[in-house]
Amino acid sequence: MITTAHPYKYPTESRHRRHGPSGYKDYRDYRPWLEDEFKFRCVYCLKRQKWARTDVWSVDHLIPQSIALDKECDYDNLVLTCQWCNNRKLADLVPDPVAVAYGNCLQVDDDSGRVSPLNEDGVILERVLKLNHQSQVLTRREKIRTLKIMARCAPSEWKQMMGFPEELPNLRRKSPPSNIRPEGLDDSYFEKCKRHELPEVYE
Numbered sequence: 001m002i003t004t005a006h007p008y009k010y011p012t013e014s015r016h017r018r019h020g021p022s023g024y025k026d027y028r029d030y031r032p033w034l035e036d037e038f039k040f041r042c043v044y045c046l047k048r049q050k051w052a053r054t055d056v057w058s059v060d061h062l063i064p065q066s067i068a069l070d071k072e073c074d075y076d077n078l079v080l081t082c083q084w085c086n087n088r089k090l091a092d093l094v095p096d097p098v099a100v101a102y103g104n105c106l107q108v109d110d111d112s113g114r115v116s117p118l119n120e121d122g123v124i125l126e127r128v129l130k131l132n133h134q135s136q137v138l139t140r141r142e143k144i145r146t147l148k149i150m151a152r153c154a155p156s157e158w159k160q161m162m163g164f165p166e167e168l169p170n171l172r173r174k175s176p177p178s179n180i181r182p183e184g185l186d187d188s189y190f191e192k193c194k195r196h197e198l199p200e201v202y203e
């Protein structure tokens with residue numbers, strides 16, 4: 001039985017974007033692409049869409065619109081975040097989670113629920129996003145504890161919480177004006193699910 005996936009493990013390797021839609025006039029139209037790109041969770045705090053209502057999700061501009069309005073609808077400037085992190089970040093700058101592996105910057109302590117910065121980038125992330133705000137630490141600690149108990153006593157519910165959403169976006173149906181990385185469509189979680197390649201749980 002798989003019971004080891006950690007709910008708050010930041011990625012330890014930098015990577016490339018799989019998707020490259022472009023041409024939407026409204027940046028919010030990129031959201032399903034970003035959900036798939038960032039595994040249905042907030043890039044900054046790792047809150048999963050499965051854990052929160054749909055209305056708490058946002059599209060964040062890495063380089064804020066106040067600095068670069070021309071990047072408002074630039075897919076590579078967009079990330080998926082929760083409302084909390086989006087409201088904290090505002091016009092500040094943080095390291096790009098695609099270029100910088102946050103796992104080398106931040107570590108979550110299981111017992112306290114606190115986030116420890118591991119380097120300068122981690123210090124920026126922790127400060128700008130207020131990752132150690134009392135409410136965030138408490139929520140994180142409770143979530144870790146609850147999931148640990150679920151993994152032991154209710155493994156199927158635990159898999160629900162740690163697995164992919166039931167409804168995955170079918171990106172082939174989205175047809176943006178253009179797509180500079182069409183090969184990424186095969187890598188989308190919807191397609192992986194069709195090929196029975198999705199793991200039950202993920203980090």
Ligand SMILES: [Zn+2]
Pocket residue numbers: 042043044045046047081082083084085086
């Ligand atoms: Zn967040």
